[in-house]
Amino acid sequence: MRLxxxxxxxxxxxxxxxxxxxxxxxxxxxxAERAEGMYLYDEKGEAYLDFYGGVAVNSPGNxxxxxxxxIKDQADDIIHTFNYPYTIPQALLAKKICDTxxxxxxxxxNSGTEANECMIKMARKYGTDHFGPEKYQIxxxxxxxxxxxxxxxxxxxxxxxxxxxxFGSMVPGFVYAKFNDLEDFASKITENTIAIMIEPVQGEGxxxxxxxxxxxxxxxxxxxxxLLLLLDEVQTGWGRTGAPMAYMGYxxxxxxxxxxxxxxxxxxxGACCARKEVAEALGSGTxxxxxxxxxxxxxxxxxxxxxxxxxxxxxxxxxxGDYLMEQLATLPHVKEVRGRGLLVGVEYDIPIAMEVKxxxxxxxxxxxxxxxxxxxxxxxxxxxxxxxDLLVERMRGAVMEAATAxxxx
Numbered sequence: 475m476r477l478x479x480x481x482x483x484x485x486x487x488x489x490x491x492x493x494x495x496x497x498x499x500x501x502x503x504x505x506a507e508r509a510e511g512m513y514l515y516d517e518k519g520e521a522y523l524d525f526y527g528g529v530a531v532n533s534p535g536n537x538x539x540x541x542x543x544x545i546k547d548q549a550d551d552i553i554h555t556f557n558y559p560y561t562i563p564q565a566l567l568a569k570k571i572c573d574t575x576x577x578x579x580x581x582x583x584n585s586g587t588e589a590n591e592c593m594i595k596m597a598r599k600y601g602t603d604h605f606g607p608e609k610y611q612i613x614x615x616x617x618x619x620x621x622x623x624x625x626x627x628x629x630x631x632x633x634x635x636x637x638x639x640x641f642g643s644m645v646p647g648f649v650y651a652k653f654n655d656l657e658d659f660a661s662k663i664t665e666n667t668i669a670i671m672i673e674p675v676q677g678e679g680x681x682x683x684x685x686x687x688x689x690x691x692x693x694x695x696x697x698x699x700x701l702l703l704l705l706d707e708v709q710t711g712w713g714r715t716g717a718p719m720a721y722m723g724y725x726x727x728x729x730x731x732x733x734x735x736x737x738x739x740x741x742x743x744g745a746c747c748a749r750k751e752v753a754e755a756l757g758s759g760t761x762x763x764x765x766x767x768x769x770x771x772x773x774x775x776x777x778x779x780x781x782x783x784x785x786x787x788x789x790x791x792x793x794x795g796d797y798l799m800e801q802l803a804t805l806p807h808v809k810e811v812r813g814r815g816l817l818v819g820v821e822y823d824i825p826i827a828m829e830v831k832x833x834x835x836x837x838x839x840x841x842x843x844x845x846x847x848x849x850x851x852x853x854x855x856x857x858x859x860x861x862x863d864l865l866v867e868r869m870r871g872a873v874m875e876a877a878t879a880x881x882x883x
Contacts, residue, residue, distance in 0.1 A: 476507055477517040484517050502835055509536035512854055512861050514840065525865055526840040530677075530709050530817070530852040533736035534781035541739040544777035545770060554768045563772035570779060571747065575719050576727065579753035581746050582767030586708030586734035587621025589744035592761060593671070593732045594625050596748060597702050598647070600755035601668030611666040612704070615653040617679035618672060620706050629671060632679075653682060656691040663699055669729075670696055671704035674720035674814075680848050681812045681819025683715075689724040702729040702752060708744070712736035713782045713855050715815035716792030723814075736855075739778025743771040787855035791815035797859050798851065801866045805873050809847075818851045819844065826876035833872025839865050 477484060484505050491497070504516040513521045514536065524536060534541060548563060555561065568580045581596075583589045594612065601609035612629065620626040622637065628644035630637055638644060651659040653676060670692055676682040696703040703726075710720040711733040717723035719731065729752050734744030743766075747753075765771075782788065795815040802811045802820045809823040822830075825846035834841050834849075842850045849869075853861070 477505055502840065511535045511537075512857060521838065522835075523839045523861065523865055523868070525851045525853040525857075525861075526842055527853045528740065529735070529842075530714060531735045531738070532740055533713055533787065533855045534739055534778050534785070535854045535856040538739060538778070538781055540781055541774055541777045544773045545741065548770045548773035551769070553770045554765065556764070557762070557767060561767075561769045561772070563769045563776060564767045567772045567776045567779075570776060571733075571745070574779070574783065575722065575731070575747065577731065577747035578750040579748055581753070581756065581761065582772070583734070583744040583746065583763055584742050584765050584771075585621075585744045586706075586732065587623045587626045587744075588763070588766070589708060589732035589734050589746050590620045590626040590629065590706055591623055592746040592756075593704050593706075593730050593748075594629060595761055596730060596746060596752060596755050597669040597671075597704055599760060600702065600752050603755055605668070608666050609668050610647050611649065611664065612647060612669045612671050613649050613651055613659055613662045613667060614670075615672045615676065615679075616650045617653060617682070618650075618676055618706075619678035620671070620673075621708075653679070654685055654688045656688055656695065659692065660695055663695075663701070667699070667701060669702040669704050671706065673706045673708075674710050674724065675715060675817050677709045677817060677850070677852075678844060680821070680844050681817060681850055683812065683814045684724070686724060689721070689726045693726045693728075696729075704728060705731045707731050708734045709852070710814075710817060712779060713788035713791055713815075714817050714852070715788075716795065717788050717815075718783065720814070736782065737778065738771055738775045739781070741771045741774035743767075743775050782855065785856075788815070790857075791855045794857050794859060794862060798857075798862045798865075801862055802851075802869075805866065805870055807873060807877050813851075816851070816853055816855055816857060819848050820851075821848045822873070823847075824877060824880055826873065826880055829876035829879065830869065830872045833875050834865075834869050837868040837871060839868040839872075841865075841869070 506514050508515045598610040614629045616631040618631045620629040628648050631650035651662045705728040730748035799811045807822045809821045812819050827843040827849050831843040
């Protein structure tokens, strides 16, 4: 839908949003009317270089042709049905995912936080079924992020932030340990512990990749203590870090993994995959979803994943991501550049990240800020080195402008 078709002005549309919607997002001041490849276009037709990627969703590119075609074709047949009849896209997608990432079973959800809720329930049910009613504790990482529903919110190791504050008591059964600190995780294991759950790269926590030693150590720690290793790959999954799933790049296999975002190519879908014994902890009546695995979402996901794999976008993410980190390191006031593939963060030595985000927007480049000092880049995986050069040029101006303002204050 285009703005001209509504009879509204951009100002009137924004006023409508302000009046009728619960606003928890700091809006970019433009109307996103259409998208193509690496760009979003506003109501005036002006282009914005997209290193936000729909928050790591549009991995095969904005409005990918095969994803669009799959959605249209499926909409002509059936958009939604309940999960009692068999549907073709569900079955094809399940085989594609499980065969690709080496998992046995999949349960479809609608989002990343729901995928994590499913994984948490699966692990706790497995624990209580096999070891008794008190075997449900899960160790997660300080500064991790797993979503905003109550189970995943409790799993998120950020108790003194707006994510948890003001919502009353959290769901019990979670304890936090320091990320990349194997000894701290080991020290938190008790007789009630059933699993360890982390992100291979902490995204909302400031773009901190797990070290190879940490990932291998967690797998061994879980094996030695009869624990499940749960990986939240909602943001890192499907090519983002240079492998189809991040754990494949580490050579470490979890017992269960969650996914969403890039999985659907723009349609809302998530999933939890697990080895057979763990997955089958969820029997009839223990879990469900009205929309989870809808035909149209599965058709979109099948096209999105196929594009990522067929076009070797994980390899492109590795090559272009390395180049992005090299170029970001040339910006003024850079303290550190961190990342894996095309999940990249740049930390400054002064608190300018939010000002840089808005300065980049004024220069028609879209990035996000994590806290006061870190900007994060999560673009479509089709990004080129030329796109990186253009982004860094626009960010350079934004950094210099923001630094000058801070130093003058």
